[in-house]
Amino acid sequence: MSDWTQISGGVTAPKGYRAAGIIAGLKPSGLPDLALIVSEVDAIAAGVFTTSHVRAACVDYCREQLQAKPTARAILCNAGQANAATGLPGIIDAQESAQLIAQALNISSDLVLLASTGVIGQRIKMDALRSGIPRLVESASETGSAAAAKAIATTDLVTKSVALETMIGDRPVRIGGIAKGSGMIHPNMATMLAFVTCDAAVSPQLWQQMLSRAADQSFNQVTVDGDTSTNDSLIALANGQSRTPAITEMGAEAEKLEAMLTKVCTDLAKAIARDGEGATCLIEVRVTGASHNEAARRVARTIAGSSLVKSAIFGRDPNWGRIAGAAGRAGVPFNQEELQIRLGDLLLLKNGQPQAFDRQAASQYLKQQADASIGSPADPSTGNGATQSIDHPVVISVGVGTGSGHGMAWGCDLSYDYVKINAEYTT
Amino acid sequence: MSDWTQISGGVTAPKGYRAAGIIAGLKPSGLPDLALIVSEVDAIAAGVFTTSHVRAACVDYCREQLQAKPTARAILCNAGQANAATGLPGIIDAQESAQLIAQALNISSDLVLLASTGVIGQRIKMDALRSGIPRLVESASETGSAAAAKAIATTDLVTKSVALETMIGDRPVRIGGIAKGSGMIHPNMATMLAFVTCDAAVSPQLWQQMLSRAADQSFNQVTVDGDTSTNDSLIALANGQSRTPAITEMGAEAEKLEAMLTKVCTDLAKAIARDGEGATCLIEVRVTGASHNEAARRVARTIAGSSLVKSAIFGRDPNWGRIAGAAGRAGVPFNQEELQIRLGDLLLLKNGQPQAFDRQAASQYLKQQADASIGSPADPSTGNGATQSIDHPVVISVGVGTGSGHGMAWGCDLSYDYVKINAEYTT
Numbered sequence: 142m143s144d145w146t147q148i149s150g151g152v153t154a155p156k157g158y159r160a161a162g163i164i165a166g167l168k169p170s171g172l173p174d175l176a177l178i179v180s181e182v183d184a185i186a187a188g189v190f191t192t193s194h195v196r197a198a199c200v201d202y203c204r205e206q207l208q209a210k211p212t213a214r215a216i217l218c219n220a221g222q223a224n225a226a227t228g229l230p231g232i233i234d235a236q237e238s239a240q241l242i243a244q245a246l247n248i249s250s251d252l253v254l255l256a257s258t259g260v261i262g263q264r265i266k267m268d269a270l271r272s273g274i275p276r277l278v279e280s281a282s283e284t285g286s287a288a289a290a291k292a293i294a295t296t297d298l299v300t301k302s303v304a305l306e307t308m309i310g311d312r313p314v315r316i317g318g319i320a321k322g323s324g325m326i327h328p329n330m331a332t333m334l335a336f337v338t339c340d341a342a343v344s345p346q347l348w349q350q351m352l353s354r355a356a357d358q359s360f361n362q363v364t365v366d367g368d369t370s371t372n373d374s375l376i377a378l379a380n381g382q383s384r385t386p387a388i389t390e391m392g393a394e395a396e397k398l399e400a401m402l403t404k405v406c407t408d409l410a411k412a413i414a415r416d417g418e419g420a421t422c423l424i425e426v427r428v429t430g431a432s433h434n435e436a437a438r439r440v441a442r443t444i445a446g447s448s449l450v451k452s453a454i455f456g457r458d459p460n461w462g463r464i465a466g467a468a469g470r471a472g473v474p475f476n477q478e479e480l481q482i483r484l485g486d487l488l489l490l491k492n493g494q495p496q497a498f499d500r501q502a503a504s505q506y507l508k509q510q511a512d513a514s515i516g517s518p519a520d521p522s523t524g525n526g527a528t529q530s531i532d533h534p535v536v537i538s539v540g541v542g543t544g545s546g547h548g549m550a551w552g553c554d555l556s557y558d559y560v561k562i563n564a565e566y567t568t
Numbered sequence: 569m570s571d572w573t574q575i576s577g578g579v580t581a582p583k584g585y586r587a588a589g590i591i592a593g594l595k596p597s598g599l600p601d602l603a604l605i606v607s608e609v610d611a612i613a614a615g616v617f618t619t620s621h622v623r624a625a626c627v628d629y630c631r632e633q634l635q636a637k638p639t640a641r642a643i644l645c646n647a648g649q650a651n652a653a654t655g656l657p658g659i660i661d662a663q664e665s666a667q668l669i670a671q672a673l674n675i676s677s678d679l680v681l682l683a684s685t686g687v688i689g690q691r692i693k694m695d696a697l698r699s700g701i702p703r704l705v706e707s708a709s710e711t712g713s714a715a716a717a718k719a720i721a722t723t724d725l726v727t728k729s730v731a732l733e734t735m736i737g738d739r740p741v742r743i744g745g746i747a748k749g750s751g752m753i754h755p756n757m758a759t760m761l762a763f764v765t766c767d768a769a770v771s772p773q774l775w776q777q778m779l780s781r782a783a784d785q786s787f788n789q790v791t792v793d794g795d796t797s798t799n800d801s802l803i804a805l806a807n808g809q810s811r812t813p814a815i816t817e818m819g820a821e822a823e824k825l826e827a828m829l830t831k832v833c834t835d836l837a838k839a840i841a842r843d844g845e846g847a848t849c850l851i852e853v854r855v856t857g858a859s860h861n862e863a864a865r866r867v868a869r870t871i872a873g874s875s876l877v878k879s880a881i882f883g884r885d886p887n888w889g890r891i892a893g894a895a896g897r898a899g900v901p902f903n904q905e906e907l908q909i910r911l912g913d914l915l916l917l918k919n920g921q922p923q924a925f926d927r928q929a930a931s932q933y934l935k936q937q938a939d940a941s942i943g944s945p946a947d948p949s950t951g952n953g954a955t956q957s958i959d960h961p962v963v964i965s966v967g968v969g970t971g972s973g974h975g976m977a978w979g980c981d982l983s984y985d986y987v988k989i990n991a992e993y994t995t
Binding site: 191192193194195196223225226227228260261262370371448449452453455456458461462463465466468469470471473474475477478480490492493494495555556557559560561563564 | 618619620621622623650652653654655687688689797798875876879880882883885888889890892893895896897898899900901902904905907917919920921922982983984986987988990991
């Protein structure tokens with residue numbers, strides 16, 4: 142299934158997309174804060190949004206738009222103000238934002254989707270947004286993905302971007318994505334956002350199904366601190382500009398496309414976990430032997446989200462008792478006599494019983510994976526941003542029985558800096 | 569309902585109980601590590617145990633005993649080794665422990681209940697236990713509660729003990745309790761344990777129902793780090809030695825007894841939260857306006873358990889956006905236009921909209937409650953242990969609508985020391 146190649150270009154790698162990111166003056170820091178993704182033709186649009194009962198205006202806005210009509214031309218995203226807990230004025234701001242970008246692009250406003258990230262309880266700085274929009278539209282280009290990725294970031298240390306290409310029939314099909322998020326976040330800089338573009342032609346229903354399944358295996362399996370935000374949004378467009386035949390039902394081509402979509406989402410999700418506030422490494426939890434996949438995913442999520450497991454990993458401590466404890470409380474029944482735990486290649490627990498293992502080697506493994514994931518800092522002389530690697534996770538493998546259910550989850554370690562970042566903001 | 573008085577004596581305050589705590593040599597630290605509670609007559613016994621699927625041998629042992637016969641004479645508790653993930657040898661150790669204490673007390677071994685706390689994956693040091701038991705039984709006395717409370721502790725900074733008295737008819741009835749727990753804990757020193765004694769006469773079924781309901785409002789509403797342990801146990805005995813008429817069905821007297829039982833459990837639960845690893849204060853979350861009590865309790869638990877809320881409180885930051893965010897993701901539907909948030913007496917959010925409030929005063933409130941909860945350090949000259957106050961929680965009040973459902977939860981703040989305690993243990 143994995144016959145894709147990694148390419149550059151992020152959300153503008155697929156055909157028929159432009160993107161932009163500018164400084165509109167929304168963030169107090171003066172960093173880029175307004176992003177746009179545009180498809181040159183109407184694209185099939187799908188979305189997955191926060192399940193929180195406290196939601197930003199843009200989330201309700203997108204849900205309603207997509208319910209009414211699953212097509213879009215543009216995604217507008219502001220950073221700085223979350224426009225959550227802002228009541229009716231916030232809803233009006235969202236509607237005006239959509240109208241402004243529609244006018245500037247000369248499209249119908251019901252083809253605009255919205256996302257916000259920033260401080261909860263703050264309305265969007267509409268004056269700055271109004272004056273920024275013409276510049277934003279003007280700067281949109283086929284190489285604008287990196288600028289957009291930068292403009293949706295808040296406390297992110299690195300930007301998150303990926304693009305893949307595969308062949309459907311004899312023509313290339315591409316999917317690109319950008320994301321932001323690193324905890325729910327200092328100072329309330331809420332939110333995980335991800336925008337995905339694709340140039341395949343897919344039916345709306347199938348595209349939404351593919352996206353929902355991909356989200357279940359990727360973004361919904363990431364935990365930094367367990368705090369779902371008011372603004373979490375994943376939006377995916379498919380505009381058909383690859384000129385490949387329309388995919389309208391499941392089959393070999395649909396599976397190929399879905400696998401690539403899942404990979405894009407998973408890479409973005411891992412990048413978010415790796416960039417978790419204060420994190421020094423990426424943790425990947427692989428669970429097998431459950432009665433079904435969702436059971437396995439639940440166990441994986443619980444382990445990846447355990448504060449005790451996370452702080453043990455930060456301490457480079459192969460503390461399997463905490464992993465067993467977290468597995469046990471996940472709400473998934475299993476026979477503890479069948480529990481197995483591996484850290485990297487080292488077997489720590491077998492048939493529910495502790496194994497003799499080389500503690501030094503286990504601790505060394507944790508250290509080495511953390512070191513390998515550091516990446517490079519930002520280079521002010523070239524303008525290149527900081528990087529982190531998602532290719533060297535700390536791998537925790539857990540077997541809970543003999544079932545065929547399996548699943549993965551990603552998280553990061555819990556460090557002093559997490560507390561520092563989240564405690565030392567003073568309102 | 570609250571016509572009780574606080575008395576001293578812990579689990580030996582009620583009539584007909586003795587207790588002991590000794591140094592048996594189970595803990596590497598050389599601190600007290602073996603505790604016993606004995607009723608002079610057969611007592612009605614009820615229990616609430618961890619829901620984890622990875623459980624200590626003592627948990628399965630107690631569940632089976634209580635299912636077969638809801639009576640007990642003795643509770644034996646060891647600290648140092650959790651006897652969890654120890655397989656068949658662990659089960660045999662548990663059985664032998666029960667037999668040894670039964671022989672020493674000259675009672676049937678099916679009248680013994682067991683609890684363990686300590687390192688997961690380690691079997692009880694049976695040689696030390698065997699040689700300790702005669703001394704333990706010999707030292708059991710009507711003033712032994714404090715010694716028992718000390719012997720069940722692991723990383724606890726303070727011992728937890730409470731006793732209350734009320735009148736049923738014209739005779740005093742007493743309930744006492746001791747507990748341990750401060751996170752799921754360094755280094756795997758798992759577990760929340762609580763033992764409650766009562767001298768009322770209650771029918772077994774009613775006593776179990778009362779205990780389950782009390783646990784739902786107290787221990788099940790406490791969160792330090794979200795990590796349910798393999799060994800969590802709450803055991804309650806009622807031996808009838810107050811010579812009051814037997815309570816066999818709900819009614820005024822049963823309600824009075826249950827209210828006092830709930831108060832004992834709640835005070836112990838709060839003490840556990842206050843002593844959370846690295847905590848500088850106790851947090852009490854009060855939720856009203858939900859459709860039913862369990863919905864309110866769930867919202868309260870989610871807020872009390874949010875890493876973001878906890879680190880904001882540590883930073884003395886009245887960050888209501890995080891409280892709103894946690895409320896929203898609790899899985900309980902509500903209308904965000906009805907959300908209200910108070911910190912102490914200060915109104916931060918009303919009808920889902922931010923209110924102007926005195927941030928300085930809010931931050932000052934957080935600081936003052938933390939300062940007031942510090943208590944006194946241990947006094948080596950008098951032998952008195954350290955104390956902490958549960959009477960000055962940081963109170964977060966949240967309204968989610970107009971329903972009659974209400975509930976509370978308790979937690980503590982998230983500090984550098986939590987990470988330090990849990991990361992810096994090296995196996």
